[in-house]
Amino acid sequence: MIRFEKRKDISKYFAMTAPFVSVLLALTTAGCIMLFAGVNPLKAYMGMFHESLGSVYGITETLVKATPLIFTGLGVSVAFRMKIWNIGADGQLYMGAIGASWVALFSGLTGFAAMIGMFLAAAFCGGLWASVAGFLKAKVRVNEIIVTLLMNYIAAAWVSYLVYGPWKDPKGFNFPITQRFSPDIMLSHFMTYRLNTGFLLAVALVIILYILVEKTIWGYEIKVIGDNPNAAKYAGIKIDRSIIGVMFLSGALAGIAGYVEVAGVQGRLQEGISQGYGYTAIIVAWLAGRSAIGVLIVSVIMAVILVGGDSLQILMQLPVAFVNMFQGLILFFILASDFFIHNKISIRRSGK
Amino acid sequence: MKKIVMSAILASFLLLFGCSKKKEEEVKVPADTGKEIKAAFVYVGPVGDGGWTFAHDLGRQVMAKLPYVKDVTFIESVPEGAESTRIITSLAQKGYNLIFTTSFGYMDPTIEVASKFPDVVFMHCSGYKAAENVGTYFGRIYQPRYLSGMVAGKMTKTNIIGYVAAFPIPEVIRGINAFTLGVRSVNPDAVVKVVWTQTWFDPAKERDAADSLLDVKADVITMHQDTPAPLQAAEKRGAYAIGYNSDMAAQVPGAWLTAPIWNWGSIYTQVAEQVHNGTWKSEQLWYGLEHNLVDMAPMSKLVPEDVQALVNEKKAQLASGNDDIFTGPIKDNKGNVAVEEGKSLTDAEKLSMNFLVEGVQGSIPE
Numbered sequence: 001m002i003r004f005e006k007r008k009d010i011s012k013y014f015a016m017t018a019p020f021v022s023v024l025l026a027l028t029t030a031g032c033i034m035l036f037a038g039v040n041p042l043k044a045y046m047g048m049f050h051e052s053l054g055s056v057y058g059i060t061e062t063l064v065k066a067t068p069l070i071f072t073g074l075g076v077s078v079a080f081r082m083k084i085w086n087i088g089a090d091g092q093l094y095m096g097a098i099g100a101s102w103v104a105l106f107s108g109l110t111g112f113a114a115m116i117g118m119f120l121a122a123a124f125c126g127g128l129w130a131s132v133a134g135f136l137k138a139k140v141r142v143n144e145i146i147v148t149l150l151m152n153y154i155a156a157a158w159v160s161y162l163v164y165g166p167w168k169d170p171k172g173f174n175f176p177i178t179q180r181f182s183p184d185i186m187l188s189h190f191m192t193y194r195l196n197t198g199f200l201l202a203v204a205l206v207i208i209l210y211i212l213v214e215k216t217i218w219g220y221e222i223k224v225i226g227d228n229p230n231a232a233k234y235a236g237i238k239i240d241r242s243i244i245g246v247m248f249l250s251g252a253l254a255g256i257a258g259y260v261e262v263a264g265v266q267g268r269l270q271e272g273i274s275q276g277y278g279y280t281a282i283i284v285a286w287l288a289g290r291s292a293i294g295v296l297i298v299s300v301i302m303a304v305i306l307v308g309g310d311s312l313q314i315l316m317q318l319p320v321a322f323v324n325m326f327q328g329l330i331l332f333f334i335l336a337s338d339f340f341i342h343n344k345i346s347i348r349r350s351g352k
Numbered sequence: 353m354k355k356i357v358m359s360a361i362l363a364s365f366l367l368l369f370g371c372s373k374k375k376e377e378e379v380k381v382p383a384d385t386g387k388e389i390k391a392a393f394v395y396v397g398p399v400g401d402g403g404w405t406f407a408h409d410l411g412r413q414v415m416a417k418l419p420y421v422k423d424v425t426f427i428e429s430v431p432e433g434a435e436s437t438r439i440i441t442s443l444a445q446k447g448y449n450l451i452f453t454t455s456f457g458y459m460d461p462t463i464e465v466a467s468k469f470p471d472v473v474f475m476h477c478s479g480y481k482a483a484e485n486v487g488t489y490f491g492r493i494y495q496p497r498y499l500s501g502m503v504a505g506k507m508t509k510t511n512i513i514g515y516v517a518a519f520p521i522p523e524v525i526r527g528i529n530a531f532t533l534g535v536r537s538v539n540p541d542a543v544v545k546v547v548w549t550q551t552w553f554d555p556a557k558e559r560d561a562a563d564s565l566l567d568v569k570a571d572v573i574t575m576h577q578d579t580p581a582p583l584q585a586a587e588k589r590g591a592y593a594i595g596y597n598s599d600m601a602a603q604v605p606g607a608w609l610t611a612p613i614w615n616w617g618s619i620y621t622q623v624a625e626q627v628h629n630g631t632w633k634s635e636q637l638w639y640g641l642e643h644n645l646v647d648m649a650p651m652s653k654l655v656p657e658d659v660q661a662l663v664n665e666k667k668a669q670l671a672s673g674n675d676d677i678f679t680g681p682i683k684d685n686k687g688n689v690a691v692e693e694g695k696s697l698t699d700a701e702k703l704s705m706n707f708l709v710e711g712v713q714g715s716i717p718e
Contacts, residue, residue, distance in 0.1 A: 051442065057441070061438050065438075173480065174522060174525075175457075175521055180460075261434075266434045272431055272432065272435075310442055313428070314425055314443060317425065320398060320427075320428045
């Protein structure tokens with residue numbers, strides 16, 4: 001029979017190489033399927049690489065795609081740090097987008113004041129949305145996975161309500177979109193590309209989060225709470241307050257992703273702002289080993305896969321289902337490698 | 353200052369990925385005044401949806417047969433909104449000189465990308481914004497909708513007809529109204545019940561909506577959706593089905609009556625030819641039965657001869673250019689006069705239609 005055992009000492013060398021080997025295996029597997037579909041895998045991979053990294057435009061688009069993943073990934077990973085599972089980054093992103101859009105459309109603020117207002121409103125709305133789950137977890141021990149997950153749907157329904165109802169653009173022919181934000185409150189763009197200051201904000205937050213989590217007492221506290229809540233309690237750490245606080249921070253980061261999407265890319269509130277970023281963020285945070293710098297790197301790699309996937313369709317005429325399958329394969333293999341880093345297989349003859 | 357910081361970050365990434373500045377030059381698309389066509393289509397659903405995107409793809413295949421069309425590609429299931437900007441840009445960069453974007457939600461992205469690629473011709477389906485190199489195209493599908501309404505009005509026994517509708521936008525509302533006017537022209541007692549799904553493409557939701565209509569005794573189901581799911585629900589419950597987009601008779605043989613359908617091939621061929629000859633200019637095309645862009649699928653054997661004759665007579669009248677569908681008197685379903693006697697709605701009024709006619713049970717969600 002086959003048994004899995006926890007590895008006692010994880011080899012550094014193995015841990016370093018396993019993800020690369022698994023990506024290679026994923027590429028080989030997908031390549032076999034491509035051959036089956038009559039497509040040259042080498043050409044396809046070159047096309048993907050060229051699409052996402054082969055030109056200034058490609059790189060800017062990859063970074064645009066990475067930006068919301070960085071924010072939501074940071075949010076999810078800071079909660080993971082405390083062993084709290086925030087599955088609700090998508091909903092928090094939407095609440096952030098709602099907050100930012102309210103400031104943009106109805107507050108009467110203009111220029112820089114509006115930009116600051118949008119940022120704060122987004123962080124606050126996202127944070128508040130997440131702290132509901134934090135509060136329920138801290139006070140009545142309700143499972144945060146369920147609460148955050150289900151609140152995603154509520155947040156998405158709020159967006160639908162607003163864009164179909166009170167916030168609908170009067171000149172939008174009844175389409176579920178708000179008015180466009182005035183250009184002076186949009187994030188400034190890099191030359192003619194869509195890359196905007198949101199990406200710089202994301203990098204700045206990576207650094208801030210790194211310092212906060214790795215270098216401060218607060219960061220140490222949440223780690224202790226995650227590893228051993230009883231010890232934390234004994235040491236006099238206020239666990240309840242920390243849970244709500246961390247959830248607020250986690251949600252605020254996802255909310256900022258919503259701000260950057262509406263103010264940097266969409267220019268308005270509408271449904272489908274998030275292409276599942278909040279869910280991808282869970283994978284990002286997991287692969288990043290819950291470190292802020294890791295989130296930055298993994299987000300960019302994910303963006304390369306997502307943006308590069310376009311070329312599989314355009315150049316290779318592979319159906320969109322293949323692109324989704326390809327992305328799934330890569331994640332599957334990477335997660336598997338993570339498993340094999342921490343576990344080893346032993347095969348034994350008999351039951352005993 | 354911001355720009356400088358951005359440049360610095362970008363430069364570091366360029367170094368990181370070992371990229372050369374030379375690649376940037378490729379962005380320029382060669383000027384095109386006509387000979388070879390490289391066309392690309394942006395689709396909102398998968399080509400296998402059996403409905404909206406499927407119909408566009410049939411049109412694409414017709415166009416692909418033209419001798420001067422060197423390359424036709426498509427990209428499916430592209431989300432509406434900002435995500436599509438990247439994909440449309442990518443197509444323009446790869447040298448496609450004629451790009452069709454086939455859903456309303458691509459309107460702003462199409463205009464935005466088009467401003468950066470003045471030598472590429474863009475055609476956006478169903479929108480209202482145009483530019484020097486962006487034309488729009490759509491069809492008067494309300495004409496065959498009216499005709500299919502006549503069929504429904506004659507076939508219903510319960511005098512309740514179910515209409516599964518996607519979004520409360522003018523295009524869909526216009527279809528519901530024309531259909532209902534068609535129904536009431538032959539059967540003033542019949543009513544059309546509307547359920548909104550708020551999605552173009554979601555077979556499960558579409559089927560649920562149809563089921564809820566069948567539950568309240570609708571015996572003819574029609575729809576403004578991208579898949580045949582509502583029709584399958586109708587067939588299962590022994591009701592009649594009137595489709596949309598393309599001839600789906602083979603999929604619901606027991607229930608099929610007819611459908612308003614699209615012949616996108618005619619307009620795609622026309623545009624490709626104009627671009628090829630260099631005669632293309634930005635227009636807002638809105639063709640009807642007279643151009644064969646819209647049509648009725650052949651009526652099935654379930655529709656009696658005399659009804660077929662009646663419908664064909666009306667069709668001939670509409671196709672000759674005598675379109676009196678939105679000519680008054682028309683009341684809305686709140687009892688107000690929507691179109692006065694002797695007056696007709698202008699195209700602009702039709703395109704921004706925001707009321708439901710008498711006989712429709714349902715309301716436009718606020």
